[in-house]
Amino acid sequence: MSKQNWARPVRRMTVGAVPDGALNMNVEGREPASPLQGFGPLWQRTFRIRLRGVPATPAEVMSVWKAEFPSFQPAGNRFHAPVAGVQAGEIIFLESAISIVPGRLPGVPIASGVRVVYVDDVCFTIMTPQGFPEAGFNTFSTFAEDGVTWAQVQTMARTSDPIIEFGYRFMGGFRFQRETWTHVLTALAARFGVLDEQVELNDRCVDPRLQWKETKNLWHNAMLRSMVQLPLHAVARGRGRAHGRRKK
C-alpha cells in the first residue's frame, strides 16, 4: 500500500485524453462531489458475489476487472475506460439511459463521467462530479474470505438533487442501480466461469435526512443537460459527416 494510490485533489475536474467514442460532457469544470454535497438520504449499498472455485487471487481478479471494466456493463450502459487505464486521477466516461419501464419506454439519457480517486491492487474508488445523479463514492474491490475470492461494489452516496431523488424513489432509479451492479458482478463472475452464484445485497441508510441546501445542484443536473446536449451533439456530428462527404 502506498500513498501514491490516491489522486491529487482538484477544485474542479479536468479532462485530459478522451477515449475514442466517448462524449466529453458534464465533467470538465465540475467540482468533485462527496456524499456531503448530495441532496437525498445517504445510503451505503453493498453488492458482492462469491467466485467459488476460482483459483485467481483477489489481485488477479481485480486486474481483469480494471482492464475489462467497460465490458461488464449491461446493454445500454457505455463506459469508456481511460486511455491510461484505471489509474488515480483518470476520468471514466459513461453514457447511459434510465428507463421507467425497461424495454418499453425509452430511457432518460445521460452523458457524464467519474474520477478515479483511489487505486490499489485489490480496489479502486471513483468520485462523482457535480450534477451526476449521485454525489459520492463507488468502491470496486476484491478480497478473500475463508479461502474464496469475492468481488464487491460498494456505493456511499446521496442522490444529487430533488429531481434525481424523486426519480430514484418513484421512477426506477434505485432498481436501475441495483440491476446495473448486479449485472456487473454477475458478468465478472461469468468471466471467471462462475455462472451459478447470486449477488448478495446489503443496504444501509447512513443518514435519512434530506439536505435541502443542496437543491442548488439542480443547475448542474447532468440528465437534464444531457437531454439538450445529446440531440445537439447528434445534429452537429451529422452535419460534420455531411460536410466531410461534400469535401470528398
Add this chain to the structure above:
Amino acid sequence: MPEVTIAMNVRPVNSAISVIDIEGEVTAVAENVMMEAYSEASANGARAIVLNFSGLEYMNSSGIGLLVTMLIRAQRQKQQLLAYGLDEHYQQIFELTRLNEAIAIYGSEAEALTAARNGRR
C-alpha cells in the same frame, strides 16, 4: 478477512470534549474499532470529538467512508468533529474527498482543543 491493524484510545478531556487517538491503518476492517471508539467518546455527552491522526500509518478509500459515517453520526448528535496530526499527504486526501469542509483540521492538539472549547469549526 484481513487482520485488524488499528487501535484507538479514547481520552476524555472534560465532560464536553473527547480525543480519539488513532494508531495504525484506517481501512474497512477498522469499522468496529472506530465505531466503538466513537460511542465511547460520546458516552458522557461530549459535544466535540477530536481525532488524533498522529499515529496514522495508512488510510484507504474505505477508511474515508468510515470517517464519513462517523461524521454523519456526529452531525446527527450535534457534535463537532475536529482533527489534528494529519501529515500533508492526508490533509490532501481530506481536501480531495472534501472531508475538510466538514472536519476542521488543526496543527496540534492544543489548537484543536482551543477550537473545540470555543465551539469553532
